[in-house]
Amino acid sequence: MKPARFAYQRAATTEHVLEALHRSGGEARVIAGGQSLVPMLNMRLARPALLVDIMHVAALSHVDDDGARLIIGAGVRQRDLEMRHDTAARQPLLAMALPWLGHVQTRSRGTVCGSIAHADPSAELPLVLTALRGEVHLRSRRRARRLPAEAFFTGMMVTARAEDELIEAVSVPAVRPGTGYAFREISRRHGDFAIAAFAAVADEKELRLAIGGVAETPKARVLPTDQGLDDALDTFAWNLEARDDLHASARYRRELVRRIGREVVLAAIRDREARALKEAT
């Protein structure tokens, strides 16, 4: 499998990227680590006329932390974020999920924003972004805007990004006192795409569970912490409109939502209690 022909431009500044996207009339694609895009090129599911390589744009390669939010630039590789000593302290859910992305051999090249742009319904980062109420920072020559994850992911591998827009960064709230997190993925082998993946955030106000791999995009619900939890999970399971595929039946996926979903929200509550204890001492 070889890609169809395309031209290639190695951008040096964000302006170069935006200019190329603006001029191409939708025929250009951004390439970062290439771990989602190159398989699509090889299988000729994507046939862009121009690839704009953003990995040499210094301004896009930062992780910024303004105290409240972690802002991850478009050039930040998954493995670099995983290996940063402070990722777990700044946003535990991100650190929990990163080892589950593909394999070390793909995380070494793949970027955080690239996985968000690809928007595979069973990918971990779109799920984490949804669970955390993260935002996608989009920029074109016309405008800059930020979209909440749930508005950005509009369908299976479909997003609200316009053709001339670059995902400049994604941002997630930094860890907050009194908040607990949990992540779990069910797949046949480590590194496979998830049959179902779960990310939960529990704080003093609410218990939020996001699920990937079942519906066409990651979906999040606020769940009750009392006796109503099982009923709420059952409703959530049916609302996801799971489908049968090669990897699992719809029924099996609904059962995962009920059982593993419950375990994951309870794990997030336990994590919250453990963190509160640590904060108190």
Added chain:
Amino acid sequence: MSRQAPAVLDAGQRHPVRFTLNGRKAGGEAEPRMLLHDFLRHVLGATGTHVGCEHGICGACTVQIDGAPARACLTLAVQADGAEIRTVEGLALAPDRLSALQEAFRAHHGLQCGFCTPGILMSLDALLRERPDCGEAEIRETLSGHLCRCTGYTPIVKAALAAAEALRVPHHA
């Protein structure tokens, strides 16, 4: 840094690509669409890197790019311009002297047909360098990025553990 937009490498034309291959300068010409493994094999004649699925699943084409294991089939040759590439040809200490990892694969029957072996060696070589104290769990996690249909992985894990041990004891290395 120039404010002028960088050159567009035309589709269908070949463009110079230069990088360091196993410590030596290497170069040739590639169309933008040429994958790194094809550039290694067909342009540079470095056929040690094998080609399997060509969509990032099987791990046969794994090489090291700037020190990290990566899929050559998910990298364009033009993206690798200026990088440090290491392939299986760079592992042996001399033509008649295998590396500790290669020697362990031989001793522990870590390969049979040998198709997946170059990629596995490049991943494990990076792991052993980064984590000399790694155990079976880390080795298995690294191997999850590779498919082998001959050995069933157990001899590969044994070979990797033996190589880690040999590298920790200097006179073996």
